[in-house]
Amino acid sequence: MDYVLVAAGVGAAIVVLATLLLWRRLSSGSSESKRAHEAAQERDPPVELGETYEFGITEFTDHHSGERVAVGKVEGFVLFTEDVPDAVSEGDVIRATVTSFNREKTSADAMFEGTA
Structure with missing residues (x-):
């Protein structure tokens, strides 16, 4: 016992x-x-409004816009990229132009320009 x-x-x-x-x-x-x-x-964002950057897509998510957006980083800074074609996948390198920052400038929205 x-x-x-x-x-x-x-x-x-x-x-x-x-x-x-x-x-x-x-x-x-x-x-x-x-x-x-x-x-x-x-820190100050390592990207500037209106500038185009190349980066790899780490994932896709639904952004506050309700649309599917690609998520990637430039020098550790998160970019949410809109209008990415369905043929583009995680791991692909794309070019996108920064269109706006969030309120605290800890991330930014960008517009897809093409694949690298």
Whole structure:
């Protein structure tokens, strides 16, 4: 009978430890994201309005416009690019012209110009 209680206690301890480790790992990722966002707020954007840049597409998402947009980065700065043809895929390098910044200048919208 004592073995059953010890085994149950050890099992419960393992579950608690696994839960704590998972929670710490998940909160660590959000902390890194928050630090990156704060760092972006403290620096000037590495892109300028009206200028065209080449960058790789990291993903596609639905932007606030409701349309599918390509997401990419120039020197770690996020660009949301509209009007990207369906034939373009993640990993493709494109050219896009910066059209506007978000309120805090931590990202920008751009218009697709072509593939590189």
